[in-house]
Amino acid sequence: MEPLLDIRNLHVQFGDKNDRVTVVRDISFHVSPGEIVGIVGESGCGKSVTSMSILRLLGKNAKVEGEVLFRGADLLRASEKEMRKLRGNGISMIFQEPMTSLNPLHTIGKQIAEPLKRHHKLPNAEVKRRVIELLNEVGIPRAEEIYYDYPHQLSGGMRQRVMIAIALACEPELIIADEPTTALDVTIQAQILELMRKISRERQTSFLFITHDLGVVAEMCDRVIVMYAGQIVEHREVDRYSPTPAILTRPDCCSRYPIWPPTRNG
């Protein structure tokens, strides 16, 4: 099967010509339609940078090289306009921090409606109906009221549900979730994971699922990529039927690999 997302030899460097740090080095992997691929690795190993480089959301000081093929087209060579059409539409993202990822001055309804208005020019009544539907789908009670609420009136778990509703709005083929549950407490975390599993099952949406929680990987993912210091050090299927996948049970799974310091100027 043709992969939905195919990343080939991705390099990411930060800084200007004189002082350049490589934070992602020669990463290749793919995500097939309907598949959940996990990326794990310790803090600072480059998971977020990798995920942000797919939608080209890194700042101007980032230099991204390689190929990011989505449905066969290289996103790194697409125009900014084409990228804007894709963001929130073909590919959407869920971020780690539900507390700060929503605009504090816009109502929940408005924020979920934004991608709908941006990508499908729907009439207002239709947009609202769809937003309420999305709120229900992500398990937010009293959707009609929450629609007019502001983010500060919701709990962290509720906000993350709102973020998921935003990501789902345009029915993307791929959702990149960057540590979507790290900031939440354990019970809420389980609920959010269940919600995402449901979405992937019912809609055949692919997920690129970033986490540093190996238990979450074992529960969620079909395949997992282990990153260490900007490189992929392990790439394997997750065997859902084996209760304890060998590599993932080792809390020190990364420390087996030799220290690879990020190199300067190259």
Add this chain to the structure above:
Amino acid sequence: MTRFILKRLAGLVPILFGISVLVFLILHLVPGDPVLIMLGTNATDESVRVLREQLGLNQPLAVQYGKWIFHLLQGDFGTSVHTGNAILPEIVQRFGVTLQLTVLASLIGWIVAIPVGMVSAVKSGSVTDVTGRVAALLGISVPNFAVGTLLLLVFSLYIGWFPPMDFVNVWDDPAAALQKLILPAVTMGIVMAAGVMRMTRSTFLETLSKDFIRTARAKGASEWKILFAHAFRNSAIPIVTIAGMQFGYLLGGSVIVEQLFSIPGLGQYILDGIHQRDYPVVQGGVLFVALVFVLINLAVDIVYSLIDPRIKY
């Protein structure tokens, strides 16, 4: 909200009381005798004594203060020692002049400063940004009498666009009023613009680095939309703060600019009062300015709650 406003208005009472005591004391403790100033140096002891009695200046300070406040509470600001005219109507009329100048100056300042600050933030580090920042720095550093004099020289004297003329109210003759006010307004506007521009730039820089901006970008929003639909309102509070402060400050009358462009505003009125030791004028004027300033601050607080739903009073 109404409760908040009432509470704030009640809070004004002690503030204004404090200010009234302060103004009164400072004025009366400063050397210089209004009676001597009025009568000239060759006044006889007798005439000085009579006038002093007439004005009530021979009474103890506490009594004088009490009388002043007593009348003030009835809306009576008294009459000018110097001209004998009632003070309140004069203050109101002068305030009208200052208000016109301040509004025009603020509009000019903000219309320039906010877009320039935004561009500076979006293109931070670019030539445009550096130019904008240098201009703002100049605007802050160059005193406004220098700017005013320069504008007067160039536009009034050499080019002759704005000949010297008497002040008229905007509502009486808009064209003439604008002609009279434009140079002083630009002079004041430059200083305002500098402060607002710097604030706009730094707040936008901060807002644009926030997580929710990244979220907006991930939704496919255009840079234009991000700037106006997301960053603008989120950056508004510090900008409104500094703009409101400048506005309130200028409503107190800008002595230098009014003097330079001979505009009969509140600043000039109070300054004349000080020169002539015209106690009731200065006392009344300063109290009025203080009241306006506190009211502007209240208005700014109300604007906060309109901008940000998290701010509830």
